[in-house]
Amino acid sequence: MALHCGIVGIAGGGKTTLFNSLSRGKNTTEQTHGRTNLGQFEVPDPRLDSIARLVKPAKVVPTTVNIIDIPGLTKGSSNIKGGTQFLADLRQTDAIIHVLRCFDDDTVPHMEGSVNPLRDKEIIDLELVFKDMETVEKKMERLRKVAAVGDKEAKHGTEILGGLMKHFENGQPARTFDMQEADKKFIEDCFLLTIKPVIYVCNVDEASAAKGNAHVEAVRPAIEEENSELLIIAALAEAEIASLEDEKDRQDFLEDLGLKEPAVNKLIRAAYRTLNLHTFFTEGPKEVRAWTIRAGTPAPKAAGVIHSDLERGFIRAEVKTAEDFIQLGSEQACKQAGKFNIEGKNYIVKDGDIFHVRFNV
Numbered sequence: 001m002a003l004h005c006g007i008v009g010i011a012g013g014g015k016t017t018l019f020n021s022l023s024r025g026k027n028t029t030e031q032t033h034g035r036t037n038l039g040q041f042e043v044p045d046p047r048l049d050s051i052a053r054l055v056k057p058a059k060v061v062p063t064t065v066n067i068i069d070i071p072g073l074t075k076g077s078s079n080i081k082g083g084t085q086f087l088a089d090l091r092q093t094d095a096i097i098h099v100l101r102c103f104d105d106d107t108v109p110h111m112e113g114s115v116n117p118l119r120d121k122e123i124i125d126l127e128l129v130f131k132d133m134e135t136v137e138k139k140m141e142r143l144r145k146v147a148a149v150g151d152k153e154a155k156h157g158t159e160i161l162g163g164l165m166k167h168f169e170n171g172q173p174a175r176t177f178d179m180q181e182a183d184k185k186f187i188e189d190c191f192l193l194t195i196k197p198v199i200y201v202c203n204v205d206e207a208s209a210a211k212g213n214a215h216v217e218a219v220r221p222a223i224e225e226e227n228s229e230l231l232i233i234a235a236l237a238e239a240e241i242a243s244l245e246d247e248k249d250r251q252d253f254l255e256d257l258g259l260k261e262p263a264v265n266k267l268i269r270a271a272y273r274t275l276n277l278h279t280f281f282t283e284g285p286k287e288v289r290a291w292t293i294r295a296g297t298p299a300p301k302a303a304g305v306i307h308s309d310l311e312r313g314f315i316r317a318e319v320k321t322a323e324d325f326i327q328l329g330s331e332q333a334c335k336q337a338g339k340f341n342i343e344g345k346n347y348i349v350k351d352g353d354i355f356h357v358r359f360n361v
Contacts, residue, residue, distance in 0.1 A: 002040075003065040003292060005199075005271055006090040008128075009099035010120040011072025011111055014203040014235040018099055019069040021238035022264045037069035043279075044265050045290055047322040047352060051281060052288045054329060061289040063279060065268055068093060073127055074111065087131050091191050095274055096198045097267065098124060099235075102215035103205040117202065117219050126171060128193040133168045135190050136161050143186075157186040168194075176225060197274045198223075199267070200230045209234035210258030229270045231263075238263040278351035281322055282306065293349060302349040303357045313361035317343045322352040 009015035022041055042062040052060045070090055090096065100117040101110065112119065140161045146154035160183045167177045173194030174187070187195070200223055202216045212232045223230060234257065241253045241262060254262065272279075276295045280302060281288065293302050304311030320331065324339040334340040349355065 002063075003095075003271060003275065003277065004068070004093045005065065005095050005097050006068045006070050006093035007097045007099060008070050008073060008090065008124055010101065010123060011074055012108065013072065013099050013101035013120065014103075015072060015099040016069055017239050018097075018201060018203065018233065018235040018263070019067065021233075021235050021242050021262075022067065022267065039067050039069070040064050041067060041264065041268075043268050043290065043292075045279060047279075047326065048281065048288065048290045050326045051283055051322060051354070054326065055283050055285065055288050057283070057285055057288045059287045061287060063290040063292045065271065067097070073124055075123055075127075087128070087193060090193060093196065095271055096193075096196050097201055097271075098198050099201045099203050100215075100219060102202040102213060102219070102232075103208070103234075105205070115215065117215050118222055121200075121219070121222065122171070125173060125194070129168050129171060129173060132174060132190075132192045132194050133165065135192065136165055136168070136187070139186075139190055140165070156183075160186050173226070198226065198228045199270050199274055200228055201235075201267070202230060202232050203235045204232055206234050206237045206257065208232070209237060229274060231266055231270055233263045233266070235263070278349065280349050280351070280353040280355050282355055283325075295351070297349050298345065299343055299347040299349055299355075299357075300345050302355065303359070306355075306357065309361050310357045310359050313359035314345060315358045315360055317347060317349075318356040318358065319343050319347070319349075320354050321350075322354055325354055 007015050007019055016037070019037060019039060022039065041064060043065055045062060048060065048062055068089055098121070100120055101115055102117050104115050140158055143154045143158045143161065147158055160179060164174065164177050164187070167174070174192045175195050175197065200219065202212065202219055204213055204216065208216070209232065216232055220230060237257060241250050244250045244253065250262070254260065278293050278295050278297070279290050280293065281290055291302070291305050293305055299317045300311045300314040303314050303317065319341045320334045320339055324334050324337070325331070328334050328337055328339065331340065
């Protein structure tokens, strides 16, 4: 499964600069119907590189993440021509990366006249809420017609959506709306924008890259209720780092900023945590590859990510961990150390497992 994230933010907040900083020259980008930039980025994983050094395969295939750069939003964007399509692109994503301008720079004027990330957040939140209100209202109209002929389920659904509409009217996103698990079926087909998990990126100046600044500290309490991650990234500096050809030059630049790794690593890890994703590996002389699954995936379903035949004919899985394999140096060494297991259909695949499927179809 490929992870899809959409970057949103106020116009001029550094959203596209962040998108460019993620590439490191390894992504493929394209215009989506002339509206948005779409980039496919390799997911950096030191474990994959270490496994490959031991196996020496013909090919190494990392997992990827697709990131859509939504054009900068302003007040009323959801109602202007083209705005609806931008938000439709966002509707197809798994998570939202919300970039907040947290830097002062007189040479880069703010469209609202001053730097205020909390105000900017509210502008974007409200645009997404307004669009979700339109969607929910349409769903309620359909349920009202069914409820009018005595359908109790439809009547209950209308009541649930009515409560959600009141939540929206208070400017609150769907992800903070308290509802029973059984009632979530009423909104599943709405593909709400504000129900998506959000990672907030505070885009700071170079001097604030390591520890943040007053703007960042103002944002922290505002997102506590959402239980969302907050990352501090100096997008302009990261873009400059990404443009450097030499790896040592990139690392030296990062160290000058007081950082240990580029923004792409932090952002992708945050996305995996937010969406509760795990990575497992397959290895052999032809190929070493990383695969993405949701936490809690049983072995046959994980096998199906590799190929549907493996899920259909699943017999068992031979499992070792990347940590053990890298430390001990070979599969034989893992077996001798008791670090090689045979697992059945009920086994839950863990992050870092190296997986070999036995199957018959």
